[in-house]
Amino acid sequence: MGPDGKPWHSWRVLILPYLDEALSEQYRLDEPWDGPNNRKLWDKMPKTFKTTHRQEANHRFTTYLAITGDAAVWAGAEKRLEQDITDWDSETLLLVENDQQGVIWTEPRDLPIEQFDGEIDSPNGICGPYERPAAAFVDGLVVSFDPKTPAKVLRAMATRAGGERLDQDNQGLWRIIEDGRKRLLRKLPKE
Numbered sequence: 434m435g436p437d438g439k440p441w442h443s444w445r446v447l448i449l450p451y452l453d454e455a456l457s458e459q460y461r462l463d464e465p466w467d468g469p470n471n472r473k474l475w476d477k478m479p480k481t482f483k484t485t486h487r488q489e490a491n492h493r494f495t496t497y498l499a500i501t502g503d504a505a506v507w508a509g510a511e512k513r514l515e516q517d518i519t520d521w522d523s524e525t526l527l528l529v530e531n532d533q534q535g536v537i538w539t540e541p542r543d544l545p546i547e548q549f550d551g552e553i554d555s556p557n558g559i560c561g562p563y564e565r566p567a568a569a570f571v572d573g574l575v576v577s578f579d580p581k582t583p584a585k586v587l588r589a590m591a592t593r594a595g596g597e598r599l600d601q602d603n604q605g606l607w608r609i610i611e612d613g614r615k616r617l618l619r620k621l622p623k624e
């Protein structure tokens with residue numbers, strides 16, 4: 434938090450020392466993300482923060498966003514404890530691919546859960562240059578989602594403690610189990 438009570442730095446900047454130490458040393462934590470020195474770094478975004486297909490275009494805009502808000506894993510400026518995440522780690526979204534929000538990689542802005550519509554190829558959902566855009570779960574698994582994945586399923590995955598029970602059908606599509614059946618072990622879709 435900056436002295437103005439607002440976030441000054443993105444989580445992407447805060448993990449920068451582990452990804453690119455030299456670039457991290459150029460970033461000034463004593464000024465906001467859009468301060469005079471930090472603006473000079475906008476076009477030096479590490480490749481880690483961008484879909485491989487989009488490496489050359491829009492050098493400063495990240496394609497990976499956290500879903501943020503009280504109901505999400507990312508609480509913004511507040512600390513989230515492990516016990517606050519009661520949904521299964523393997524079914525709870527941590528990061529989503531989204532190349533339509535126009536977020537500068539140093540900017541402390543992501544995708545608020547209130548705006549997340551769960552649609553594939555939506556500016557407020559999961560979208561990217563590929564037919565099957567990707568997302569990362571809390572357990573670290575990265576999955577490419579079928580465009581037919583229901584929006585209500587992706588919205589359920591965006592919550593940290595919604596209590597939804599999920600599995601996949603025999604074609605690899607995620608679904609919400611609404612009839613009280615026991616949860617099946619998750620199977621990854623065949624690509």
